[in-house]
Amino acid sequence: MSEENKRPLEEETPGTEQPQEAPQAEEAAGQAAKSRKKKGKGVTFTREQVEQMELAVKQLETTKDQFARLAAEYDNYRKRTAKEKETLYQDAKADTIREFLAVYDNLERAAAAPGGEDDPHKKGLEMIFTQYKELLKKLGVTEIEAQGQPFDPDRHEAVMHVDDESLGENTVAQVFQAGFLLGDKVIRHAVVQVAN
Numbered sequence: 001m002s003e004e005n006k007r008p009l010e011e012e013t014p015g016t017e018q019p020q021e022a023p024q025a026e027e028a029a030g031q032a033a034k035s036r037k038k039k040g041k042g043v044t045f046t047r048e049q050v051e052q053m054e055l056a057v058k059q060l061e062t063t064k065d066q067f068a069r070l071a072a073e074y075d076n077y078r079k080r081t082a083k084e085k086e087t088l089y090q091d092a093k094a095d096t097i098r099e100f101l102a103v104y105d106n107l108e109r110a111a112a113a114p115g116g117e118d119d120p121h122k123k124g125l126e127m128i129f130t131q132y133k134e135l136l137k138k139l140g141v142t143e144i145e146a147q148g149q150p151f152d153p154d155r156h157e158a159v160m161h162v163d164d165e166s167l168g169e170n171t172v173a174q175v176f177q178a179g180f181l182l183g184d185k186v187i188r189h190a191v192v193q194v195a196n
Contacts, residue, residue, distance in 0.1 A: 094187045097141055101180060101188055107132055108178070136180075144179035146172045146190040155179060157189040167195035 045053070107129040116122045144155050151158060151170045162173050172192045179190030 090182070090185070093139070094182050094185060097136070097139060097180075097182060098187050104132060104136070105177065140183055141187070142181050144181055144186070144190045146175045146179065146192050148172060151192070151194045155181075155186055155189060156192045156194075158194045159191055160193040161196050162193055164195040169196065171195045 107125070111122075111126045111129045113122075146156055148167075149172050150168075151172055156172060156179065159176065160174075164173055167173055171194070172190075173195045174193040175190055176193065177188075177191035179186065180188050
C-alpha cells in the first residue's frame with residue numbers, strides 16, 4: 001500500500017479536505033500521528049476504510065430519515081382512522097335516533113291531548129313520555145330552542161310566515177315540530193312559523 005492510503009484518521013476526517021498548499025502542516029500532522037502510534041493511542045485507517053465509514057454514516061442517516069417518515073405516516077394513519085371511526089359512530093347514532101323521533105312526536109301529541117287528566121292511562125302515557133325524554137338526554141340529544149328565538153336557517157325550517165306586530169322581524173312565532181341536536185350536530189330541524 002502507498003503512504004497516502006495509510007494516513008491516520010486524525011489527519012483526514014470525513015467531510016474535510018486538507019489544503020494542498022500546506023505540506024509543512026501535513027508533515028507535522030504525520031509526525032504527530034506517528035508519535036501517537038508509538039504511544040499506542042492512535043488508530044490508522046486506509047482511505048478505503050474512511051470512505052466506507054462515510055458511506056455507512058450516510059446510509060444510517062437515510063435509514064433514520066426513512067424510519068422517522070414511516071413513524072409519522074403511521075401516527076397520521078392512526079389518528080385519521082380513529083377520527084373516521086368516531087365520525088362513523090356519531091353518524092350511525094344520529095341516524096338511529098332520528099328514526100325514533102317519530103315516536104317522540106306521537107308521545108308528545110298524546111300527552112298534550114286535552115281531557116282525562118285523572119285518567120290512569122293518560123298519567124301512564126305522560127310518565128312514558130318523561131322517561132323517553134330522559135333517555136334522549138342521556139344519549140346527548142337536546143331539543144332545539146325555537147319558540148320566540150331569532151330564525152336560524154341552520155337549525156330551523158320555516159314552513160309558514162305570519163305578520164305579527166308583537167314579534168320582531170324573523171322571530172319564530174310557532175313551533176310545529178321540535179328539532180333536535182346530538183352534541184352540536186342537528187339531527188332534525190325544528191319546523192316553525194316565522195314572523196315577518
